[in-house]
Amino acid sequence: MAITGIKGFNDILPGEVEKWQHIEATARRVFELYGLSEIRIPILEKTELFCRSIGDATDIVEKEMYSFEDKGGNKVTMRPEGTASVMRAYVEHKMHALDPVARLYYMGPMFRYERPQKGRYRQFHQIGAEITGVAAPTVDAQVLTMLTHFFQELGLTEPSLQINSLGCPCCRPAYREALKKFLLDRIDKLCDDCKRRYDTNPLRALDCKSAGCQEATQGAPSMLDHLCAECSDHFDKTRKHLELVGTPYSINQRMVRGLDYYTRTTFEMVTTMLGAQSAVAAGGRYDGLISSIGGPQIPGIGFAMGVERVALLLAEKDFSRRPDLFIAALGDEAHPEAFRLMSALQRLGFAVEIDYEGKSLKSQMRRADKFNSRFTLIIGGDELARGTAPLKNMDGGTQDEVALDAASIQAAMTGGA
Ligand code: HAM
DSSP states (O other), X not given: OOOOOOTTXXXXXXXXXXXXXXXXXXXXXXXXXXXXXEOOOOSEEEHHHHHHHHOTTSHIIIIIOEEEEXXXXXXXXXXXXXXXXXXXXXXXXXXXXXXXXXXXXXXXEEEOOOOOBTTBOSEEEEEEEEEESOOSHHHHHHHHHHHHHHHHHTTOOOOEEEEEEOOOTTTHHHHHHHHHHHHHTTGGGSOHHHHHTTTTOXXXXXXOOSHHHHHHTTTOOOGGGGOOHHHHHHHHHHHHHHHHTTOOOEEOTTOOOSSTTOEEEEEEEEXXXXXXXXXXXXXXXXXXXXXXXXXXXXXXXXXXXXXXXXXXXXXXXOOOOOOSEEEXXXXXXXXXXXXXXXXXXXXXXXXXXXXXXXXXXXXXXXXHHHHTOSEEEEEOHHHHHHTEEEEEETTTOOEEEEESSHHHHHHHHHTOO
């Protein structure tokens, strides 16, 4: 029996991969406009890194991590996200020593043992961005504007930006208590998960999808009404800066993120087009994360998008590439000539295809059709004898007689002299 891949681990095949390359190239192009540089981080980290940063009481750490002991007995985990690793690298390499401001992006696979469904996989891919060293709300607005800019560059009108504030260690404890007090009378309605985390993580009930939790949290107190003066000011200024540059957003007071490191601004890019998996990108500020993993007290903010989900939103668009030229060759002498011209034109920067096995003209034209090349050139004995051949423009239907040398064919294809 043939061996198949592992459930939740997908192959990205040619045809689809062009879309991924377009998403990645767009991210690089847009992020670099905002001064970000790429960082590449390992897939395996010490398990402790994620326990300390994401939080022991989160779904990710409790249930979803691919953790194991390596052959040396070390507890390691396949990264479930990138932020913790990027901050570990930032601290380890003392990137803050000269300038605490680092503007970084990354892309690559992440691993979570979740129940696979459309838009949710066990190996999935994120493109993420992190900016450290700026506490000012201007940078919150900058990060959100960059993310919006990225989706605009992809030509997507979905997803839309939702923002919230989760406060800080000053104001969140009082809010937690107010929420717990509110939920206590309704605790029977909560789902088992939310009952279990009533003490450790009561905020999760606010964005729990279960009908009971949604009912129980109707009219619950809002974090935004409990923000301390500094957090409230930060949120107002973030909003003002978003409005200043015309970045559209709405406020979602129920947004609670599934990772513990967030403070103040949190956000999600949401869509209604992917069923239950509504978040295409998500992130927030994490002013205590760097110090929690042993670094200095330096603030940070960032996001990650799920590339599979972005690709699903782009499903209708065609990213397949067309070769520039297909050369059909008839007869034993024409084949080496087609091969020679192909090679010369490839070196000049053209994508060229031939039929390697010298099949009939009919089957070669079928291949030309399949490749959907912009031009075709047909070479037989007569063409070789006169040193020219017909070059057909497959879009315009026009035909030119061109000399059988790469420079002439190049000139004809580019409209040059
Ligand atoms: P997250 O919300 O856990 O945040 O994930 C960010 C995005 O990754 C989600 O919005 C979703 O698009 C995608 N994603 C997550 N899990 C899966 C999955 N199982 N299958 C497919 N896509 C998935 C973080 O990971 C934070 N590190 C984001 C961040 C960066 N916050 C600050 N900086």
